Amino acid sequence: MDKRILLGLGGAAVVVIAAIFMLSRGGSGPKGDYSFETATVERGDVARIVSASGAVQPLNQVDVGSEVSGKIIDLYVDFNSPVKKDQVLAQIDPETFETAVQQARARLDQSDAAVANARSAIDRSKVNLEVAEENYKRQKTLHAEQAISQAAWEQADRDYKYAKLDLQNNEVSLQSAIAGQKQARASLEETQAKLERTKIRSPIDGVIINREVNVGQTVQSSMSVAKFFTIAQDLSQIQIEASVVESDIGGIDDGDPVTFTVDAFPGESFRGVVSQVRKLGAEQANVVTYTVVVSARNPQQKLLPGMTANVEITADRATDVLRVEADATQPRIPKELLATLEQGDSQPAQGGPSAGGGPGGARGGGNPMGDWLKAAGVDDERANLITTEFRGKMEELRASMPRTEGGGQRGIASGGFGPPPSIAQQQQMNEFRQKMQAMQDEVLKRHLSTEELEAFNKQRAEQSSRKRVTGYVLNDKGELQPKPLVIGLSDGSYSEIVRGAEEGDQLVVRATLNKKKS
Numbered sequence: 328m329d330k331r332i333l334l335g336l337g338g339a340a341v342v343v344i345a346a347i348f349m350l351s352r353g354g355s356g357p358k359g360d361y362s363f364e365t366a367t368v369e370r371g372d373v374a375r376i377v378s379a380s381g382a383v384q385p386l387n388q389v390d391v392g393s394e395v396s397g398k399i400i401d402l403y404v405d406f407n408s409p410v411k412k413d414q415v416l417a418q419i420d421p422e423t424f425e426t427a428v429q430q431a432r433a434r435l436d437q438s439d440a441a442v443a444n445a446r447s448a449i450d451r452s453k454v455n456l457e458v459a460e461e462n463y464k465r466q467k468t469l470h471a472e473q474a475i476s477q478a479a480w481e482q483a484d485r486d487y488k489y490a491k492l493d494l495q496n497n498e499v500s501l502q503s504a505i506a507g508q509k510q511a512r513a514s515l516e517e518t519q520a521k522l523e524r525t526k527i528r529s530p531i532d533g534v535i536i537n538r539e540v541n542v543g544q545t546v547q548s549s550m551s552v553a554k555f556f557t558i559a560q561d562l563s564q565i566q567i568e569a570s571v572v573e574s575d576i577g578g579i580d581d582g583d584p585v586t587f588t589v590d591a592f593p594g595e596s597f598r599g600v601v602s603q604v605r606k607l608g609a610e611q612a613n614v615v616t617y618t619v620v621v622s623a624r625n626p627q628q629k630l631l632p633g634m635t636a637n638v639e640i641t642a643d644r645a646t647d648v649l650r651v652e653a654d655a656t657q658p659r660i661p662k663e664l665l666a667t668l669e670q671g672d673s674q675p676a677q678g679g680p681s682a683g684g685g686p687g688g689a690r691g692g693g694n695p696m697g698d699w700l701k702a703a704g705v706d707d708e709r710a711n712l713i714t715t716e717f718r719g720k721m722e723e724l725r726a727s728m729p730r731t732e733g734g735g736q737r738g739i740a741s742g743g744f745g746p747p748p749s750i751a752q753q754q755q756m757n758e759f760r761q762k763m764q765a766m767q768d769e770v771l772k773r774h775l776s777t778e779e780l781e782a783f784n785k786q787r788a789e790q791s792s793r794k795r796v797t798g799y800v801l802n803d804k805g806e807l808q809p810k811p812l813v814i815g816l817s818d819g820s821y822s823e824i825v826r827g828a829e830e831g832d833q834l835v836v837r838a839t840l841n842k843k844k845s
Contacts, residue, residue, distance in 0.1 A: 360840065360841060361661075361664065361807075361838045361839060361840055361841060362838070362839045362841055363801060363807070363835050363837075363838050363839075364835070364836045364837045364838075364839075365655075365801070365833040365834060365835050365836060366651050366652040366654070366655040366833070366834050366836050367651070367831065367832070367833055367834075368649055368650070368651045368824060368828045368829065368830055368831060368832040368833075368834065369649070369650060369651070369830060369831075370647055370648065370649060370650070370830060371647070371648070371650050371821065372644065372645065372646045372647070372648070372650075373644070373645050373648060373650050373815070373816045373817065373818055373821050373822065373823040374641045374642075374643065374644040374645070374816065374818045375578060375641070375642045375643040375644075375816045375817065375818060376639050376640065376641060376642070376818050376819065377571060377575040377579060377639070377640040377642045378637070378638065378639055378640075379569035379570055379571045379575075379619065379638045379640065380569060380570070380635060380636065380637050380638060381567040381568045381569035381570060381621070381635075381636055381638060382567065382568065382632075382633055382634065382635060382636070383565050383566075383567055383589070383630050383631065383632055383633065383634040383635075383636055384565065384566050384567065384568065384632055385536070385559035385560060385561070385562060385564075385565060385566075385632055386560065386561060386564040386565060386566050386622065387531075387559075387560040387561065388533075388536070388557055388558065388559045388560065388632075389530055389531055389533075389557070389558050389560070390554050390556075390557050391416065391527060391529065391530065391554070391555055391556040391557070391558055392527075392548075392553045392554040392555050393419060393524065393527055393546050393548050393553045393555060394521075394524050394548055395419060395424070395521050395524045395525060395548055396545075396546060396547045396548045396553075397419040397420045397421075397423065397424075397525065397545065397546065398419065398420045398543065398544070398545045398546075399417055399418070399419055399420075399540055399541070399542055399543065399544050399545075399546065400418050400419065400420050400542065400543075401417060401418040401542065402416070402417050402538075402540070402541070402542055403415055403416055403417060403418075404416050404417075404535050404538075404556070405535065405538060406535055406536070406537070406538055407534060407535060407536075408534065408535045409533075409534050409535075410529040410532065410533060410534065410535060410558060411529065411532050412529055412530065412531055412532050413528050413529065414528060414529045415526045415527065415528055416527045416528065416529055416535075416555065416556060417526075417527040417540070417555055417556075418525060418526055418527070419524075419525040419526075419527070419546070420525070421522055421525040424518065424521050424522040424525055425522060427518040427521070427522075428515065428518045428519055428522050430518075431511065431514045431515035431517075431518045431519075432515055434511045434514065434515075435508070435511040435512055435514075435515050437511070438504065438507045438508035438510070438511040438512075439508060441504040441507060441508070442501065442504040442505055442507075442508050444504070445497060445500045445501035445503075445504040445505075446501060448497040448500065448501075449494065449497045449498055449501055451497075452490070452493045452494035452496075452497045453494060455490045455493065455494075456487075456490040456491060456493075456494050458490075459483075459486045459487040459489070459490035460487055460490070462483050462486065462487070463483050463484060463486070463487035465483075466479060466480050466483035466484075467480070467483070527555055527556075529558060530558075531558060531560050532560065533558040533559050533560040533561065534558065534559055534562060535556050535557070535558055536557050536558070536559045536632055537556060537557035538555070538556055539554055539555060539556070540553075540555045559632060562625060562628045562630075562631075562632075563624065563625050563626050563628060564622070564623075564624060564625065565622075565623055565624075565625045565630050565632075566602065566620055566621060566622050566623070567587065567599070567620070567621040567623070567636045567638060568618050568619075568620055568621075569618070569619045569620075569621055569636070569638045569640075570609075570616040570617070570618060570619075571616060571617050571618075571619050571640070572614060572615070572616055573608065573615040573616065573617065575642070576604070576617045576619075577642075578642040578643045579601060579604055579619055579640055579642045580601065580604065580642075581600075581601055581602060581603065581604065582600055582601060583600065583601040583640055583641055583642060584598070584599075584600060584640075584641045585598065585599040585600060585601060585621045585623070585638055585639065585640050585641070586598055586599075586638075586639050587599065587621070587623070587636040587637060587638040587639065588636070588637050589630065589634045589635065589636050589637070590634075590635065591629075591631075591634060592629065597623060597630065597636075598623065599621045599622055599623030599624075600621065600622055600623075601619055601620070601621055601622075601640060602620050602621065602622040603619070603620040604617065604618075604619050604620075605617060605618040605619070605620070619638075619640065621636075621638060621640075643816050644816075645815065645816050645823050648815075648823050648824075649823065649824040649825075649828065649829075649830060650821040650822060650823055650824060651821065651822060651824055651828070651834055652820070652821060652822075652836060653817055653818075653819060653820055653821055653822045654836045654837070655798060655822075655834035655835065655836050656796045656798060656812065656814050656817075656822045656834075657796070658798065658799055658834070658835050658836055658837060658838070659836070659837040659838070660799060660807070660835070660837070660838050661838060661840060664807065664838055668807065668808075668809065696713075696714050696717065696767075697710050697711075697714050698786075699783050699786035699787055700713060700714070700783060702782065702783075702786050703775070703779045703780075703782035703783040703786065704779060704782065705775065705779055705783075709774060712774070713770060713771065713774050713775075716770055717766070717767060717770050720766050720770065721763065721766070724759070724762055724763065724766065728755065728758075728759055771783060793813055793814065793815050793825055794813070794814060795811065795812070795813055795814075796811075796812050796813075796814055797809050797810070797811055797812070798810045798811075798812045798827070798828070798834045798835070799834065799835040800832065800833060800834060800835065801833065801835065807835065807838065810827060810828065810834070811827055812824060812826070812827035812828060813825040813826040813827055
C-alpha cells in the first residue's frame with residue numbers, strides 16, 4: 328500500500344479517536360472517564376463541636392497563709408492531708424507575740440488604775456464641793472446680817488467656785504483615763520489576735536493539695552500574705568477553665584454539654600457542662616481567646632488538680648434535620664474536570680444568590696430581616712416600618728460606596744457564586760458589611776425593646792453560622808453538575824443542609840479519573 332495512503336489513514340484514525348475522546352468527556356465530564364463517590368442526603372442529628380483544652384482545678388480552692396512574720400516551729404499537715412475547718416495546720420514561734428501580749432496587758436492594768444484614781448478624785452471633788460457650798464451659803468447669810476467681815480465672805484465665795492472647777496477638771500481627767508483604758512484594751516486585743524494568728528488554721532474542710540513551707544523557715548509578712556498551703560474544698564467536684572478562640576465562642580452557652588479526656592486515663596471519657604462563659608477576652612500572639620468554665624463530677628476523685636483536659640463542647644445541636652457527609656460539602660474534584668464545567672457553563676448556577684439572605688433581604692428577593700423580626704415577636708406593621716427604613720438606608724449606603732477596580736460594585740450585598748473577588752473588592756465588601764451592620768443596629772435599637780432586640784440578635788446569630796457552598800450531583804447522563812447549597816452546623820462528620828438539597832439526593836464526595844487499560 329502506498330505510504331501516503333497509510334499516512335492518510337493514520338491521520339484520519341487520530342482525528343476519529345480524538346473526536347471520540349472529546350465527545351466522551353463532553354462539557355461536564357461523563358461517567359465513563361471518572362468514577363464518582365457519592366453520599367446520600369438523609370435525616371439525622373448534627374452538632375457543632377468546639378475543641379479546647381484547659382487544666383483540671385478544684386471547684387473551690389483556698390490559699391492559706393500567714394498575716395504575721397516569724398519562724399515556723401511546727402507543721403501538723405502535709406500533702407494530701409484531709410483537714411477540717413479551724414484545724415491548726417502550722418505554728419509560728421509565738422514568743423515575741425506572747426511578750427507583746429504581756430506588755431499590752433500591763434498597760435491596760437495601768438489604764439484601769441488611772442480610771443479608778445480619776446473616779447476617786449471626782450468623789451473627793453464632790454465632797455469638797457458640798458462643803459464649800461454649805462460654807463458659801465452660811466457665810467452669805469452672815470454677810471447679809473453684817474456678822475462677818477467682807478474678806479471672810481469673799482474667801483467663802485472663792486472656795487465654792489474653786490470646788491466646782493476642781494470637780495470639772497477631775498471629770499475631764501476621768502474621760503481622758505477612760506480613753507486611755509480603751510486604747511490599752513484595743514492594743515491588748517490586737518496583740519492577742521497576732522498571737523492567735525501564729526496558729527495557722529484551715530478556713531474550710533478539704534484536703535491539702537500544696538505545701539510551700541518547711542519547719543525552721545522564717546516568713547516575712549509585709550504588704551502581702553505569705554502563702555503556706557493550698558486547700559481544695561471538695562475534689563468530688565472539679566472545674567476546667569478551657570481557652571476557646573474567638574471564632575468558636577459564638578453559640579457556647581451555660582448548660583451546654585461537654586465531654587473531655589485526660590492523658591492519665593486514655594480511652595476514658597468524662598462528662599460535664601458549661602457553667603460560665605467569661606466575657607473578658609485575652610490576646611496572645613494576635614489570637615483572642617475566651618475562658619469557658621466547665622463543671623464536672625469527680626466522685627471517685629480520679630481527676631487530679633493540674634491534669635490537662637482535652638475538651639469538646641457541644642455548642643449547638645440540630646435534631647432531625649437534613650444532613651450529608653461533611654466531605655460532600657467540600658468535594659474533591661480534579662481541577663481539569665472543574666475546568667470543563669466552567670467552559671461548558673459560564674453562567675453562575677441558578678439559586679446561588681438566593682441561597683443565603685442578607686440582613687435587609689437583598690439576596691434572592693427574600694426578607695430574612697422580616698422573618699427574624701417576626702420570630703422576635705414584632706407585629707407586621709412595625710416589622711414593615713423597620714425593614715422599609717433599613718432598605719432606604721441601604722440604598723443610600725450603596726450609592727455612597729465607590730466603584731471597584733473592575734468598574735463595578737461586584738460582591739456588595741450579592742454573595743453570588745462567581746470568580747473570587749480581588750483584594751480591593753474584599754476590603755470594600757468588608758467595609759460595606761461593617762457599615763451595614765452598624766446601620767441595622769441603629770435602626771433596631773430605635774424601634775425594638777431590649778427583649779425584642781435580644782430575640783432578633785439570636786435569630787441573626789443563627790443565620791450567620793450558615794454559609795454557602797457548591798456541591799455537585801450527577802444528572803441522568805452521568806454528567807457532573809454544580810448544586811448550590813446552604814449549610815449550617817457541622818460536626819466534622821456530617822453537615823446540616825439548610826437549603827439546596829432534598830432527602831435522598833446523591834451528592835458527589837470525590838471524583839477519580841479512571842485508569843486507561845493497556
